[in-house]
Amino acid sequence: MCPSCRAFVEDGVSKCPYCEQQLGPRAVDERQPRDIAGGLIPHARFTTMMILMVNSALFVATVLYGMNQGNEGSVLGLSGPVLFQFGAKWSPAIFAGQWWRLVTAGFLHGGLLHIAMNTWALMDLGAQVEEIYGSSRLLVFYFLATIFGFLASTYWSASLSVGASAGIFGLIGAMIALGARHNTALGSAIRGLYIRWAIYGLLFGLLPGLAVDNAAHLGGLAAGFGAAYLAGEPGRPGSLSEKIWQGASALSLIVTGYCFLKMFLWFSTSQT
Numbered sequence: 567m568c569p570s571c572r573a574f575v576e577d578g579v580s581k582c583p584y585c586e587q588q589l590g591p592r593a594v595d596e597r598q599p600r601d602i603a604g605g606l607i608p609h610a611r612f613t614t615m616m617i618l619m620v621n622s623a624l625f626v627a628t629v630l631y632g633m634n635q636g637n638e639g640s641v642l643g644l645s646g647p648v649l650f651q652f653g654a655k656w657s658p659a660i661f662a663g664q665w666w667r668l669v670t671a672g673f674l675h676g677g678l679l680h681i682a683m684n685t686w687a688l689m690d691l692g693a694q695v696e697e698i699y700g701s702s703r704l705l706v707f708y709f710l711a712t713i714f715g716f717l718a719s720t721y722w723s724a725s726l727s728v729g730a731s732a733g734i735f736g737l738i739g740a741m742i743a744l745g746a747r748h749n750t751a752l753g754s755a756i757r758g759l760y761i762r763w764a765i766y767g768l769l770f771g772l773l774p775g776l777a778v779d780n781a782a783h784l785g786g787l788a789a790g791f792g793a794a795y796l797a798g799e800p801g802r803p804g805s806l807s808e809k810i811w812q813g814a815s816a817l818s819l820i821v822t823g824y825c826f827l828k829m830f831l832w833f834s835t836s837q838t
Contacts, residue, residue, distance in 0.1 A: 568584065568589065570582065570585050570748070571584050571587065575589070580802070588801055611692060611693035611697075613692075613696055614688060614689065614692030614696055614704070617692065617730075617733075618688060618689065620673055621681060621688075621730055622681070622685075625675050628644055628648055631651070632644050632645060632648045635648060641678050642678055642679075643677040644677060649674055649676065649726060649728050651833055652674055653666065653674060653833075654667065654670075654674055654726050654728045655668065655719055655728065656725075656726050656727075657720045657723070657724040658724060661720075666824070666828040668712070668716045669712060669713060669826075670825050670826060671727060672728075672730055673730065680729060684731055688730060688733075691734060691737045691741070692704065695707065695737045695740050698741075698744060698799060699740065699794065699797070700811075703800070703811055706815050707789075707793050707797075708733040708736060708737065709818035709822065710736065710790070710818075711735060711737070711739065711785075711786035711789045712736070714732075715731075715732025715736065715781075715782035715784075715785040715786030716785070718781045719732075719779050719781040719785065721781075722781035727779040727782060729779070731767075731783060732779075732785065736793075738764050738767070739764075739789065739790030739791030739794065741760040741763075742757055742761055742764070743790075743792075745759075745760065747795060797811065
């Protein structure tokens with residue numbers, strides 16, 4: 567299907583015969599299942615699965631650390647000090663120079679229910695964004711949404727905050743942008759569906775008794791929409807625009823790795 571006019575075209579065609587939009591291969595077709603852990607990891611959501619694996623590994627690490635600190639119920643609810651040690655967003659620390667928390671906070675979760683809900687949302691939404699926009703754009707959207715989400719949270723409240731939901735709302739914003747870019751009935755349907763997703767998510771955060779960071783959600787939503795609206799869908803492989811997005815995704819990974827290195831060094835120093 568042509569990403570511009572949504573007309574059905576033959577496989578292998580480089581240009582849409584109806585609107586003359588240059589066509590590239592679908593992101594899902596650029597990877598082969600046999601190249602990814604012997605096909606054990608679904609190829610349509612490889613990058614999404616990698617993000618989930620990082621989230622899960624950090625959750626296990628924080629739970630084990632919390633249990634070692636005497637909190638036997640860490641799997642259901644981690645304490646604030648443990649999350650802070652692993653890089654949670656806390657405004658005073660960020661204003662004091664620990665800017666890397668804007669990234670690391672997006673990979674931490676406060677308990678089993680928290681990570682389970684975000685995993686379910688990311689598995690569904692991440693796969694859709696990855697297939698439409700490709701891995702490079704997905705990584706950039708998620709990275710920017712996490713940073714801007716927790717930046718908004720930093721200025722809104724000093725409270726401790728963690729979770730992948732800032733990045734997830736960024737992906738919702740990317741899907742809204744997809745609908746906004748295509749002035750068709752299908753585009754309108756996509757836009758309406760994900761606007762409802764965003765509204766439901768924000769309303770859920772207003773329920774009493776829940777410690778939900780809607781400031782991070784709104785910041786992530788805005789960043790994801792803006793980045794995706796400017797990015798558009800993938801073009802021809804090897805084109806300048808695709809090389810730029812590949813470079814941007816590599817930079818996102820490098821900065822993320824650097825932030826976790828800063829967290830580890832700070833964590834090690836704080837233990838001595």
